[in-house]
Amino acid sequence: MSLFDRDARAFAEALFAGPEGPPPDERLRWLVADLADFLEQSGPRAWAVITGGLEVATWLAPPLIGKLPPLSRLSVEERCRALDKLEHSPAGLPLLAVKAILCILYYEHPDSLAEIGVTKPGESAPGCLVELRRPAASSGGAA
């Protein structure tokens, strides 16, 4: 796993962790691959904004709760607390970009949409999403 994959996954595991823990491994792998595809296609500035934001989260969030970085070393609960602190700090803006793009991608996945009640099981996605064929695991931008 590359450092980028490690950091993006650590962030996503925390962001989307429900009472039962982080989302399934297959969905996280798809998400991280799709993020990499997004950045490759969107150009160097998008890449800089997101990797910069991830670096901030990876290295600056843990000390805010008295832990040593990187973020991936922390338990999921600790990561949530650390990121929450960072979100309320002046460094919250770079975090927003990472959170925004991860959410945009994550909630295009049919299972994520169903989990937040946008669709009912078996129902197709709303028109504003148009097409939501089930992405293959780890297939990057495939859909």
Added chain:
Amino acid sequence: MSGEPFVGRARVNEASREGRDLELDADVVVVGSGAGGAVVAALLAEAGRRVIVLEEGPNVSVDEIQSMRPSQHMRRAWRDGGMTVAVGVGDTPTINVTMGRAVGGSSILTGGVCFRTPEHVLSTWEERLGLPQFSPAKLDAYFSEVERAIHVEEVPVEMRSRSTQLFAEGAEKLGYAIEPLRRNTMGCNGCGRCNFGCPHGAKLSVDMTYLPRATAAGAELWSDCLVERVLVEGGRAVGVEGTILTRPRGLAGKLGFGRAPKLRVRAKQVVIAAGSYHSPLLLERSGVGRASGQVGRNMTLHPAFRMFARFEVRVEGWRGALQSAYSRALESDGITMVGLFVPPGVLAATMPGFGTEHVRRAADVPHLAVFGGLIHDEGGGTVRRGPGREPIVTYRMAPADRARIPQIIRTMAEVFFAAGAKEVFPPILGQPGVGPDELRTLDLERIPALRLECSSQHPLGSCRMGRRPDDSVVDVDGQAWDVRGLYVADGSIVPTSLGVNPQLTIMALATRIAHGLRERPLP
């Protein structure tokens, strides 16, 4: 033109597929195929001129859009995947400024909202800037021509989403008038997908109207062509040159080495329509307009703020037209409130918190309504050359504009509460939802700029037109003061902020410039 608009598909030459240098020759070369450039290209091609349009972005067809997730559209057709910013200076939030980078430019990303330039804005142009050429009466014919060409129609009340209905109910209770929007659509089914390209070909953006007209009349439209310099000889523009955006083949290409094919177009007239971020960049790189000291300055943005509100009932705001109603109740305060909606993932993205807190909030997405407010700003944006291909843009908000932010937030929140919202989510980073009492105790005047979420879709004015070469970049016909045969015809020439969505103004001004060019003999 009369009757039904010309709707079709443009013939696009994808330069990246050619794999070779391009040397072309034309009467007119148009740089940028967005709202401004497409209009000029069509009108001049129809007048018999040999026109070449060069577009940096790719061609994204309706067929492709039909099979794209919103984020796939963002990575392909939005500049920087939607992450372009104007860096806030002083007490100003950093603003996410979105724009298109594709055939059709930002026109393909719009919600379709169409406003004529408000009369009070045109009065300012006339009285304060000395531009009587732009009175409502004198612009009427240009607006009418564009409105016919892109089929501007009123959004029926039945197409309003529940989100907009709720805002309208609250507004009515508080005495704010809500009016229907007009949009450039034909056969719209209200799927709410507009910002990610219309998969049904129902939004009549320039890729469906003016660009097909241009190529039907013989214009050549080339995608993947980054123009880097205007060629000037003896004080006259004689063409442009740049790079074809393609990766060289083989190992060298994969590693990022190798020479990208070059592009050179000789032309008798050059029209720059690269948008408010890139037109000034191109002029500056070409050494044009330096004497005025105005290239890249005076940019306005319409800084915009969203408000989410949670209702007990399911709102499912994604059902219905994305944008259908607005309010100008606060127009005299420099604020326009406009309906909008965003896909569930974008809604969830701005929910505060991580882990269970975020997941709990995200489950509220079907219960959220949204409205937006934009500031009719005084300006304060500057576009400068950056280290790479993209500019560095900064924005310093005028104190009067900064003072409007709390008013926007409060007004939209109060409207939603009047409609029965349980809590609202102001555009403040990490701010949990607040009820009516908590809203009153929020010290909105003192929220640091760094914590404000702000966006813009309307950069304007960075190569403004005017009466004098020392305070503007182009004259009232769009021609650069210091280089003959060089015109600018896009949002960058709009001399002040408009307070309303700008595509119609840009297209009407481009129409006026094209009419002028048609009447002028070629050199």
